[in-house]
Amino acid sequence: MGWSHWLRDRSPGWLAALLLGTALLVLQGCAHQPPPDDAQTAVGSANPDARKRAHIRLELAANYLQLGKTDVALEETRQALAADPGYADAYHMRGLVYMSMQDWTRAQASLQRARELKPNDADILHNLGWLQCQQQHWDEADALFRQALATPGYASRIKTQTAQGICYERAGHLKLAEQALLQAYEFDARSPVVGYHLASVTFAQGDAQRAQFYIRRVNNGEFSDAASLWLGIRVERALKDGQAMSQLGEQLHRRYPESKEALALSRGAFDE
Numbered sequence: 001m002g003w004s005h006w007l008r009d010r011s012p013g014w015l016a017a018l019l020l021g022t023a024l025l026v027l028q029g030c031a032h033q034p035p036p037d038d039a040q041t042a043v044g045s046a047n048p049d050a051r052k053r054a055h056i057r058l059e060l061a062a063n064y065l066q067l068g069k070t071d072v073a074l075e076e077t078r079q080a081l082a083a084d085p086g087y088a089d090a091y092h093m094r095g096l097v098y099m100s101m102q103d104w105t106r107a108q109a110s111l112q113r114a115r116e117l118k119p120n121d122a123d124i125l126h127n128l129g130w131l132q133c134q135q136q137h138w139d140e141a142d143a144l145f146r147q148a149l150a151t152p153g154y155a156s157r158i159k160t161q162t163a164q165g166i167c168y169e170r171a172g173h174l175k176l177a178e179q180a181l182l183q184a185y186e187f188d189a190r191s192p193v194v195g196y197h198l199a200s201v202t203f204a205q206g207d208a209q210r211a212q213f214y215i216r217r218v219n220n221g222e223f224s225d226a227a228s229l230w231l232g233i234r235v236e237r238a239l240k241d242g243q244a245m246s247q248l249g250e251q252l253h254r255r256y257p258e259s260k261e262a263l264a265l266s267r268g269a270f271d272e
Helices: 013-032 048-066 070-083 088-100 104-117 122-134 138-149 157-171 174-187 192-204 208-219 226-238 242-255 260-267
Strands: none
Touching: 048 070, 048 088, 070 088, 088 104, 088 122, 104 122, 122 138, 122 157, 138 157, 157 174, 157 192, 174 192, 192 208, 192 226, 208 226, 226 242, 226 260, 242 260
16 A cells, blocks of 8 residues: 655655554454444444444455555445444544545544544554654654553554654654664564664764664665665765675666666765
8 A cells, every 4th residue: 555655755665554554454453353242332333233334344444445545445434434423443444544645634533533432542542643743743743652652551562662763753853763763673673664764863863883784684675675775875885885885776776766766876966
C-alpha cells in the first residue's frame, strides 16, 4: 500500500510500509478475532448480530485499504457504522483511511471518536500521535505517544518508540530521537526502520562511525532502497571510504536510476 507520502523527506518508502502498515494490521487483527458476545458488546451496538455485520465490513475495509481503494474502504466503514454506531474499531479504521488520503481534519475527527469510545486503547493513541506528527504538532504528538507507551500490556511498544523517534527527528530534537530509537533498537535490532533513522540522527549529530554501523546493516539487507543507499554514500564519504562509496553508488544508479538520490549523486550534491 502507498504509505510513502506519510513519511516524506529522508524516509524511504519501505520504512513507511513497515511502520504504518502495522497500524492497519492492528485493525485486521481485530477483524480476525471472534466477534464479542452479549456481555462484551459495547454501548451503542444494537445487538450482537449488528456487531458481527460491522465486524465483517471492517475486515473488507482493511483489505480494500491495503489495495489502495480508499473510496471503497470508506464505504465499508460507513456501512459498518450504520450497522453499529458505537463500534470504536470502525471509527479507528475510518481514521486510518482518511490518514492515507492526507485528510487530516476528517482523520482527526474519526480517531478522536474512536478514542472517546476506547479511551485507553494504545493503538488509537499511537495513530492520533502519528497524525499530530504529520501536521508538525510536535508536543501533542509526543504526549500521545507517551500515553500509549504508558498503557499497561501494550504489545506494540516498538512501533510507538520508532514513531516517536522519527517525530523527534523531524522536530530537530536529535538527542531525544536517538534515545527513543535506541529503545526500539534494543528490542528489534533487525528493524530497517529503526536502523535507518538511527543512522540518520547519529550522522546528523556528527558521529559518522556509529551511523556507518547502522546504515550498513540496512543496506546489506533486503530492505535497502534509494534513500538508505544515499544515506550510506554520504556516511562513507564522511569516513573517506571511496570503495564503499563507489559500490553503493553503483547500486543506486543500477536500481534507482531516476530517483532524486541518483540525480543528486550525479551532481555531487552531497549536502542537499
